[in-house]
Amino acid sequence: MIYEQIATGGCQSYLLGCSETCAAVLIDPEASQIDRYLGLAARDGLRIRYLIDTHTHADHFSGTRQLARQLGVPVVMHRESPAPFVDMRLDDGDMILVGRLRLQVIHTPGHTRDSMCLQVEDRLFTGDTLLFGATGRTDLPTGDPEALYDSLFGGILRLDTALKVHPAHDYKGGVESTIARELGENPRLQKRDRAAFVDMMRSLSLSMPTHITEALRSNMSGGKTVAQLLAEAAAAVPFMALAELKARVESADENFIVLDVRERDAYENGHIPRARLLPRGQLELRVNDDLPDPTRRIVACCEFGRISTLAAATLRELGYQRAAALDGGVKAWREAGYPLKSGSEP
Numbered sequence: 001m002i003y004e005q006i007a008t009g010g011c012q013s014y015l016l017g018c019s020e021t022c023a024a025v026l027i028d029p030e031a032s033q034i035d036r037y038l039g040l041a042a043r044d045g046l047r048i049r050y051l052i053d054t055h056t057h058a059d060h061f062s063g064t065r066q067l068a069r070q071l072g073v074p075v076v077m078h079r080e081s082p083a084p085f086v087d088m089r090l091d092d093g094d095m096i097l098v099g100r101l102r103l104q105v106i107h108t109p110g111h112t113r114d115s116m117c118l119q120v121e122d123r124l125f126t127g128d129t130l131l132f133g134a135t136g137r138t139d140l141p142t143g144d145p146e147a148l149y150d151s152l153f154g155g156i157l158r159l160d161t162a163l164k165v166h167p168a169h170d171y172k173g174g175v176e177s178t179i180a181r182e183l184g185e186n187p188r189l190q191k192r193d194r195a196a197f198v199d200m201m202r203s204l205s206l207s208m209p210t211h212i213t214e215a216l217r218s219n220m221s222g223g224k225t226v227a228q229l230l231a232e233a234a235a236a237v238p239f240m241a242l243a244e245l246k247a248r249v250e251s252a253d254e255n256f257i258v259l260d261v262r263e264r265d266a267y268e269n270g271h272i273p274r275a276r277l278l279p280r281g282q283l284e285l286r287v288n289d290d291l292p293d294p295t296r297r298i299v300a301c302c303e304f305g306r307i308s309t310l311a312a313a314t315l316r317e318l319g320y321q322r323a324a325a326l327d328g329g330v331k332a333w334r335e336a337g338y339p340l341k342s343g344s345e346p
C-alpha cells in the first residue's frame, strides 16, 4: 500500500494507493490543499478513485466536493451525512474496493451521527472517533456521548489491538499509535464505565472551533467558502504591484483608470490620487455610465485588496478585458507612506 499523510495544521488527510493497480483513495481532504494532494498522487503514480469524508467536519473546510468536480469521481460518506452532494452513501459493514485495497466501513456515531472509521489492512482510520490520547468531542451538532461510548467500547476498541490508529486530528505530529497503546494510555479510555465516560464527555468545556459556522455551512451544503470564492476570483484576474501603480499615478499616465471600490466615506477620508469612486455594491448598476469604454485599462482598489479582486473579476466577466486589481489595498498604500488625497474629487 502506498501511504501519504498530509497535515493541515492539526487536521490530517490520508492518501492511500494500491501499488498493483495505482488506484487510490483520499480520506478527509482539506480545501486549501487540493493542489498538494493532486501533486502527491501524480508523484506516486496514483489515480484518485474516491474522496471520503469520515464525518461532517466542523473545524475544517472539506475539499471533497471541489475535487470530485475536478476528477469526476464520487464523494463518499456515511448515509447519515446531511450533505446533498454525497454520491455514494455507506452503511456499517460496507466495503470499498480501491484496486486491491479493501476499505472496511465501521459506523461509529458519537462525535457526529455520520462518523465512520475505515479499516485498511493493518491500519484503522478513525476520523474524530478516536484521537491520540483523546477522543472526538461530543458537544457539536449531532454529537452524542452515549453513542461514542458504544462506538468505542462496543466497537473499534474490540478490533485487533495491533491495528495502527490514524486519526483525523493530531496536533503533535509524527505520533504512531495502536489500539493497544490507546487502550493503555489514552486518559479518556480509562473511564470504562458508561456513566463515568458520559459524565466526563459532558463536563469537558471546550471552546468552539474557529470558523465553525462557515465550515458547517460549506461542508453541509457544498457551498463555497469565502476563501474559495476569493481564490477563484484571484485566479481570473491579473494584479498590479503598489510601486507600479504609484509610478503610473505619478507619470500621469492617462491610459488607465484607478477605480476605488470602497464606500464613499472611506474614499473621501483618503484615496489614491486620480482614483475614481465606484463602490463595489453599485458596480454592476453603474458600469455602463461610469466606464463606457470596455477597452480601457482599469486597476480596482479597496481597503485590503479582497473586494477589489472580486470587482476586477466581475469587470472581466462584463467584458472589461484589461481590468486588474491592486496587489494589497489602500491600507498597504497608506502604510507604504504613499500620498493620499481626501475629499470627493479624484
Ligand SMILES: [Fe+2]
Binding pocket: 055, 056, 057, 058, 059, 111, 128, 136
Ligand atoms: Fe470532527
